[in-house]
Amino acid sequence: MKKNIVKRIAFTELQTLLFSPVAWLVLILFTFMSAMNFSDILIRSVRSEVLHRGITNLTLNRFAGGEGFFRNVLGFLQLYIPLLTMGLMSREFSSGSIKLLYSSPVKTTQIILGKFLAMAVFCLLLITIVFIYVLIGSRAIENFDWGLVLSGMLGIYLLIITYSAIGLFMSSLTFYRIVAAVMTITFIVLLNLADSFGQSVDFVREITYWLSIAGRADQFISGLICSEDVLYFLIITSLFLTLSSLRLQAAREKIHLTKAWTKYAVAFLVAMFLGYLTSRPILMTYYDATQTKQRSLTKNSQNIVKKVTGGLKMTTYVNIFDNSAFAAIPEAQKSDKRPFMQLIRYKPGIQMEYAYYYAPTLSSDLIAYNPGLSTEKLITKSLEKMKGLRRSEVLSLPDMNKIIDLKAEGYQLVRVLERDNGDKVFLRMFDDLEMYPSEHEISAALKRMTMVHPPLVGYLRGQGERDLEQTNDASYSRFATEKSFRNSLVNHGFDFVVIGLEKDIPVNINILIIADMRKKLNKQEQSHLDAYINRGGSLIVLGDIHRQEIMNPILSKIGVNFLAGQLVQFTGEDYSPDFIVSEATTAAKNLSYFFDGGESFLVTMPGAVGLSYRTDMGFDVKPILVTKSKGVWNEQETFDFIDKIPKLNEAAGKVEKSYPTAISMVRKINGKQQRVMIFGDADCMSNNEIGRTRQGLASQNFNLILGTFNWLSGNEFPVDTRRREPIDNNIIINMHEAKMFKMLLMWVFPSLLLFGYLLLWLRRRGR
DSSP states (O other): OHHHHHHHHHHHHHHHHHTOHHHHHHHHHHHHHHHHHHHHHHHHHHHHHHTTOOOOOHHIIIIISTTOHHHHHHHHHHHHHHHHHTTTTHHHHHHSHHHHHHHTTOOHHHHHHHHHHHHHHHHHHHHHHHHHHHHHHHHHBTTOOHHHHHHHHHHHHHHHHHHHHHHHHHHTTOSOHHHHHHHHHHHHHHHHHGGGSSTTSHHHHHHHHHHOOTTTTHHHHTTEEEHHHHHHHHHHHHHHHHHHHHHHHHHHHTOOHHHHHHHHHHHHHHHHHHHHHHTOGGGOOEEEOSTTOTTSOOHHHHHHHHHSOSOEEEEEEEETTSGGGGGSSGGGHHHHHGGGHHHHHHSTTOEEEEEEEOOOOSSOHHHHTSTTOOHHHHHHHHHTTSTTOOGGGEEOHHHHHHHOOOGGGTTOOEEEEEETTOOEEEEEOOSSSSOSOOHHHHHHHHHHHHOSSOOEEEEEOSSSOOOSSOOSTTSOHHHHTOTTSTTSGGGTTOEEEEEOSSSOOOTTOOEEEEEOOOSOOOHHHHHHHHHHHHTTOEEEEEOOTTOHHHHHHHHGGGTEEEOSSEEEEOOOTTSOTTEEEEEEOHHHHHHOGGGOOSSOOEEEEESOOOEEEOSOSSOEEEEEEEOOSSSEEEESSOOOTTTOOOOOOGGGTOOOSOOEEEEEEEEEETTEEEEEEEESOSGGGSHHHHTOOBTTBOBOHHHHHHHHHHHHTTSOSSOOOOOOOOSOOOBOSOHHHHHHHHHIIIIIHHHHHHHHHHHHHHHHHHO
16 A cells, blocks of 8 residues: 555656656757767767777777766756756645645655655656667677666666755755755755865764765766665665655654754764765675776786785875875875775775875975975974874874884885785885876785795896996886886886895895996806806896907807897988897797787887807797898998998898897706896887887887896786777767767757657647
């Protein structure tokens, strides 16, 4: 009986809506505006396909992207729903029909549920209109991602029925429809802004951040269904339905204001308690609806997280003088945790803590712009802008040093991941637009914690080699030790240590780098190097022009020789003859996925020597970089490439052919595989060369470095976080069809709705 009453009220209310010119106006406007937006997206997509612009992941880009269809739909509905709900209860109050409802054997809960059910059905009608555009999208996009789009539609529906519940409550507060609409829009805006209130206070932060409706549908739209978001919409909807019922009950029974407000408060507190429970990571569940599971960690990363057994704590150390401190101040902590939600999803028990201190740092505008200001005044000036952070919470540098020494990190914002067993690893912020560590860096940090012998790279010094930490053009700091650079190997699982050959190379060193030596080894140094090679240590040797006599002795025992002279290549008028462009071989692409750079993997070498090698020394030797076979030879006569042009003189022994400029060597020794990589140029990995661009020449020098170290580390680091490529990359309709869809959606479809309303109006008028 109760269900029948609710259905009857819902049916009556739905009839009222369908006979309302406002509801039909909303339908027609929504259809037209959505059609205009969708048609524009469709035509742009077809045009991009015709121009071969190579847009991939089309379903995500066109429906869920920053200017995607679903994003615009949300903007329309946020304005239209208040127009539909403004009369749900206001109409009953202003017409006096509420008295009939009060005098009938109908509970206030049934009235509210009936009204809400009518709106839920009408919202389904709006979603059906959206679904029509989705169907056309599936016709236009090859391998359409249905899971992503249906997830997005679910999110939109949950959001608009939540808006409907809010509008119903606002309508129950006033006799005037316009006032109800304005109140609904205002409250929706306030809910969107809720997460900006009280973020500096721990307790208030949890409440307002959960209460905020901003971005709640975003996860659905991008293809991830999270239990927290689903339950958020259900809890908020239930809260406002309860408040609406209590409001009618108070008016019907003339309940005292204090008692009524007590009931409101209880309903609110129950909702907040449920919200707190459902937002606990340990209780949250997820479903990735995308066809390539792009909203989840890759399988490799998931396996790494599983190996991190026991407790895990992430402590963020914030220097209040540092420029990046504002990313992790108390009022920004919720936003600061957002980039780590994937980690929290797969490791829900992770503890996240913040520690604040002060220390002088080079990355401080505060110190630079306030010379001579005392430390205490700098602290006061900094805390004035950091709401919620008390002076007593900020440690001095000596006190912080008792906890952890951050000098090597430059006292910049840094995180430390720590396991129960005491294993620690740094997780850094980077000097780029993204700033935060991505899955690549997080997975590398976690994997390093789980390894018994993580890769330790020894860098040989003492014979005039290039520097590992200086930032000049010839040095190697950019790819190796620059902590603020995202792709630096120190952020991808490798540690570097500078060593000499005065004594034996430590046994914990896995990889040794010898780069551009300028002085020969003495017998003792050579014996220490030989001992390292004989025990099976991996090795990178980078030679260069004029270094053959110095470096050939260290390679002769493994059958490799740097050719006398230097290579020349005529690549074009813009480049000097000593500018060599090498290309990766098929063998290189088998070593590491980093070498698979498409049709051509080109490496630039400003000044290189060729390599010769023997195959009878126990190594499996393969060229991994080679020059072109035409226009390249080994020059031993002319070395002044500014005033002279080298010439191919076959009588002088110059041979035009393809020369290897880098080789890989593998052998089995002492029960393990020894891997060696030798390069005929030391500049190809330098700070200058990996950061340099040349018009018309897409070099892959940095991928060469990543591939080299990936192979030498046994393909452990950098961590392979590749995921399945999207398959919805093609538009399969032409421009004529797109324009036909535009005419159909923008003019025919809305006209049919208008015609339907006129027929309904005329029929009703005739009756």
